[in-house]
Amino acid sequence: MRVEIPVGLLMDRQGDENAELILKLIAFFREARHEWVISPRDVDAVHAFLERHVPVLAQIYLLLAQKASMAQAWAPHGGTTGVVRVAGETLAADLRDLERPAVLVVENAIYDWQMIEALARLLGCEDVIDAEEDRRLGVYNGGGKDGATRHAVDQAAQFSRIKRVVLVIDSDSFHPTDRTGNHKKAEAAAREGVSSHVLSFREMENYIPNRVLARQPKKTVGMSSMAKRLESLKNFSPEQRAHFDMKHGFKGKPQKGSDQKGRHSGKAGTTYVIPPRHGDLYDEVAERDLITLQEGFGMDLPGLFLQEVMRGGISERDLDGLGPGTKQELQSMFEAIRGVI
Numbered sequence: 450m451r452v453e454i455p456v457g458l459l460m461d462r463q464g465d466e467n468a469e470l471i472l473k474l475i476a477f478f479r480e481a482r483h484e485w486v487i488s489p490r491d492v493d494a495v496h497a498f499l500e501r502h503v504p505v506l507a508q509i510y511l512l513l514a515q516k517a518s519m520a521q522a523w524a525p526h527g528g529t530t531g532v533v534r535v536a537g538e539t540l541a542a543d544l545r546d547l548e549r550p551a552v553l554v555v556e557n558a559i560y561d562w563q564m565i566e567a568l569a570r571l572l573g574c575e576d577v578i579d580a581e582e583d584r585r586l587g588v589y590n591g592g593g594k595d596g597a598t599r600h601a602v603d604q605a606a607q608f609s610r611i612k613r614v615v616l617v618i619d620s621d622s623f624h625p626t627d628r629t630g631n632h633k634k635a636e637a638a639a640r641e642g643v644s645s646h647v648l649s650f651r652e653m654e655n656y657i658p659n660r661v662l663a664r665q666p667k668k669t670v671g672m673s674s675m676a677k678r679l680e681s682l683k684n685f686s687p688e689q690r691a692h693f694d695m696k697h698g699f700k701g702k703p704q705k706g707s708d709q710k711g712r713h714s715g716k717a718g719t720t721y722v723i724p725p726r727h728g729d730l731y732d733e734v735a736e737r738d739l740i741t742l743q744e745g746f747g748m749d750l751p752g753l754f755l756q757e758v759m760r761g762g763i764s765e766r767d768l769d770g771l772g773p774g775t776k777q778e779l780q781s782m783f784e785a786i787r788g789v790i
Contacts, residue, residue: 450547450613450790452478453486453534459498463537468502470540474547475510478517482585483547485517486532492518531788533611542609550587551580551613551789554601554643558590561617563751564653565786567758571765572776574783580790594618598634605642612642613789617782619652623726625688646785649778650771654695654750656779658767659683661754662746678746681738687772689730698745699723 454474458467478485487495495514499507535543555561562581569577580586589604591597601616608614616638621629635645650656659682665675678698682690699721721743723731731739757763768776 450551450611450788451484451486451532452547453532455534455536456491456494458535458537458540459494464498464501467537467540468498470544471498472503473544474535474540475513477547479510479513485513486521487514487518489518489522539610543611546608546611546613549608549613550585552587552589552601552604552615553581553786553789554589554591554597554604554614554616556591556593556597556618558588560751561653562588563755564656565617567751567755567763568656568779569783570758571763571768572779572783573765574780574787577783577786577790586786586790591618594621594631594634598638601638601643601645602641605638608642612644614642615644615646615785615789617646617786618648620648620650622649622651623692623724624728624730625692627692627726644785644789646782648782649775650691651693652695654746655691655693656768656771656775657695657750657754658763659770660763660767661750661757664753664757664762665746665750674741674744675746677741678744681741684738685734687775689734691772692727692730693742694745695750696745696748698742699739700743700745 452474454471457463458471464471475485477483492511492514496507496511499510503510533543533547553565555565566578566581569575577586581588589600591600597616597618601614605612605614616635618631618635620627621631632647635647639645648656659679662675662679662682682693685693721739723739754763765776768779
């Protein structure tokens with residue numbers, strides 16, 4: 450996290466009373482666990498504090514303060530967004546919050562983290578991976594949207610003041626204009642101090658590029674028509690692809706009432722189901738493509754995605770085919786995660 454130490458906290462009686470805690474906080478900056486936010490005009494006060502309390506380490510910490518102050522001076526608009534400002538009365542509790550690992554809560558810790566790691570490697574966000582590997586970031590399994598929201602709120606309650614918890618969940622949206630219950634869940638968690646990011650696309654798997662799907666094994670049971678499925682998927686607009694059920698496709702049995710509706714081509718084995726919540730999203734899609742996509746692409750896509758990224762077979766450019774604004778949205782997700790590390 451980005452942390453500011455008020456200059457008054459370093460001086461006179463306050464500096465003497467809080468010296469041990471302040472030095473521990475500065476050690477966090479030296480270890481790169483957190484980022485120091487300091488104005489160039491405050492470096493002299495840091496120098497005086499260090500000379501008074503730790504003359505042996507003063508030069509090391511002074512260089513750290515000078516480097517941090519230069520970064521702050523060049524930051525856009527002073528770089529004050531997301532800065533935690535410690536205070537004398539909260540310093541001990543703040544240190545405990547900053548010493549604990551940050552928390553990322555997802556619906557499925559295995560599949561979702563595979564997706565996040567793959568995307569991080571494509572978008573130059575390896576620092577998030579490093580934080581997880583160094584145990585500065587813990588990834589927790591929520592077991593679905595409700596469980597993830599509850600777990601995120603519970604985790605936030607473990608922090609005194611600096612709530613270092615971020616929740617990332619699917620939107621489960623069927624249409625670009627869809628506002629789902631997941632948005633309300635995220636807002637409820639935010640009121641408890643949780644940073645939340647609800648995906649714009651329906652699910653994590655919707656962010657997997659076509660090039661990954663092309664690597665799906667063709668001879669797997671039930672996957673013999675994979676190439677045809679991919680060609681039909683390419684006929685979708687970015688909006689249609691973003692809200693398609695990548696795992697299960699349009700396969701399913703119509704439910705009682707008007708919850709779902711089915712269409713049939715008149716041939717055996719070619720039924721597909723379009724949930725009404727999609728509205729008119731797929732009205733202009735050729736029926737042959739809907740029939741082909743009655744089967745989705747399976748449950749193991751995140752692992753395949755990460756495998757292909759690690760092999761170097763996928764690049765950031767492959768994300769461009771997902772539509773304008775996609776990479777910006779994913780970067781905002783990573784900024785939310787970075788904001789609690």
